[in-house]
Amino acid sequence: MRREPAGSRRWGLALLCFTALMANEAQADTCRLSLSQPRVDYGVIHRTERMEGASGRQSLGKRTLHLTVVCTHPSVMALRFNGVPADGHGFQFGRQGRFTLSLKQAQVDGRDVEWTVAQLPGEPASGRLLPGQTLVARATGARVTGRRLTAQVDIDVELAPAALAVRNQTLLEGQGGFELVSLAVPPSQ
Structure with a gap:
């Protein structure tokens, strides 16, 4: 049996898979949601390439x-983003x-618009999509209606240090839409 040196072990990290969904048939007939890429592939990562984030997790x-x-x-x-909640602050990845x-x-x-949480209409939001929350575009304190929305979506993946201690190439993934x-209808009804 051939063993690789400890420093050369690799673990595979792939895929965040995204889909675009519409909330109801009427919305699907009149609006289209698209993403610049439905899949983000982090490729094969060598153990030596990992970076530790402020939380002690690997970013x-x-x-x-x-x-x-x-x-x-x-x-x-x-x-809103529908995915498996990891905790109250993000979605599950591996x-x-x-x-x-x-x-x-x-x-x-x-x-330019800012975001508020639909469940807390008076509270401004940072633009972070959290599990179970819907973000609403607002300007000058009121909901904005329009025909075209554009936004940049920043994705940040963090892993617990134990997730990196693998012996073989391992696929980790997250998904949602x-x-x-x-x-x-107001969100409270």
Whole structure:
């Protein structure tokens, strides 16, 4: 049996798989959500390449996607991400990791917008998509309606140090889907 030297062991880290979903049939007929790439592949990572984050977890660095929503009629722009919650702060990546998603540089019809949490309408949000939350585009304190939403999606993957202690190449992955949410009915009903 051939053994690799300890420093040359590799572990494979692949795939964050994303899908685009619509909340209801009427929304699906009038709006289209797309991503610049539906899959993010971190490739094979050697143990020596890992970087420790501030939390003691191993960070694989940020990746960026571009999200676009185009509607035939003006619509309230509200998004949620459906994935397996890792904790209250992110989504599951492998058994011992998580990934977070943040919406940056968002615009509706060319106008800069900020985000609020639909469940807490008066509270501004950082643009971070958390499990169970819907973010609503707002400007000057009111929901924004429009035909085109563009945003940068920053993805950050972190793993517990134990997730990196593997003997063989190992596939770790996370998945989920972005959903354009219709807010015709207030979220509390």
